[in-house]
Amino acid sequence: MKGKIGKIFAIVIFSGFLLYQLVSGIADLTNRKDLHTVRLAAAVEVLQVEHSINGLIPIGTDYYYIGIEVDSEDAYLIHASRSWLKKNFGSDRMSLRTDGVKITALAKKISDYKVADELYDRAVQIEGAEYPLGTGYCLEVSYRLMAFLKLALFVLSLGLLLSGVYLVRKKDTINKKFTLFFVGALCAALVLMLVVIR
Numbered sequence: 212m213k214g215k216i217g218k219i220f221a222i223v224i225f226s227g228f229l230l231y232q233l234v235s236g237i238a239d240l241t242n243r244k245d246l247h248t249v250r251l252a253a254a255v256e257v258l259q260v261e262h263s264i265n266g267l268i269p270i271g272t273d274y275y276y277i278g279i280e281v282d283s284e285d286a287y288l289i290h291a292s293r294s295w296l297k298k299n300f301g302s303d304r305m306s307l308r309t310d311g312v313k314i315t316a317l318a319k320k321i322s323d324y325k326v327a328d329e330l331y332d333r334a335v336q337i338e339g340a341e342y343p344l345g346t347g348y349c350l351e352v353s354y355r356l357m358a359f360l361k362l363a364l365f366v367l368s369l370g371l372l373l374s375g376v377y378l379v380r381k382k383d384t385i386n387k388k389f390t391l392f393f394v395g396a397l398c399a400a401l402v403l404m405l406v407v408i409r
Contacts (some may be wrong), residue, residue, distance in 0.1 A: 229368055232407070236361030239354050245318040247350060249287060250311035251278040255304045256296055257288075257333045260326055270405045275330060275349065277337065281311040286340040288330055288349035289316070295352060316350035360407050367400045 258275040276289040276296060289295075299312040306312045321327040331346045344350070351357070374393050378385055 225368075225372070229365055229372075232361045232365040232368070236358045236365065239317060239358040239361075242317060246315065247287075247318055247344075248313065248315045249278070249285075249350070250281045250313045251287075251299075252281040252284075252306055252311050253304050254278040254289065254296060254300050254306075254312070258326070258329055260323075264405075273326075275326075277334060277340075278312075278314075278350075279340075284341075285343050286334070286337060287342065287344060288321075288334060288346060289314075289352060290319070290349045291352040314350065314352055316352045317354035318344050318348045319351045319354070320348055357407065360403060364400065364403045364407055367396065367403065371396055371400055 254276045256274060257277050260273040260275070261269065262271050262273070263269045272293070274291060274293050274295070276291060278287050278289050279285070280287070299307060301307055321330065327347055330349075334340065334342065334346045371393070374389075374396070378390065378393060
């Protein structure tokens with residue numbers, strides 16, 4: 212009885228995870244209400260957040276910036292890649308383009324309260340800065356990529372689930388190549404999961 216309850220619980224958790232990846236991926240791609248286009252005159256890095264498993268295995272770093280809009284001089288918290296700042300702004304933190312750096316990004320709530328608090332502490336140090344989105348939201352520059360990764364994870368996980376059922380049912384007659392392919396796909400799904408959920 213306990214074994215059946217455990218299996219049902221695992222199926223429910225896995226199904227919920229799959230559904231979340233599908234829904235959140237589609238929602239990010241179709242969300243026009245929170246999509247903002249701004250032209251930045253300057254930007255500066257304000258925070259790096261390193262992620263790891265049990266504090267031992269590094270799985271990536273998040274980079275947060277503050278950007279100042281060209282016309283309004285409003286400030287925005289921005290979540291982008293490590294190379295984003297160097298690619299678009301000079302050593303003086305001013306835009307490399309005379310008309311500013313145009314970005315279209317999705318406003319996302321900063322879910323980690325420690326990160327949100329740290330960003331707030333750093334954002335308020337810029338005197339006179341107005342934050343139209345507040346300091347609890349940041350512009351997610353790579354929102355499209357992350358949405359597609361979520362959808363890819365959904366498809367890959369669904370394929371692994373069906374392949375796993377097939378492996379269990381046909382374990383005596385299964386081809387070794389299929390088993391190796393399954394293990395490789397499982398490793399890829401785990402790496403993708405770490406990227407998506409970090």
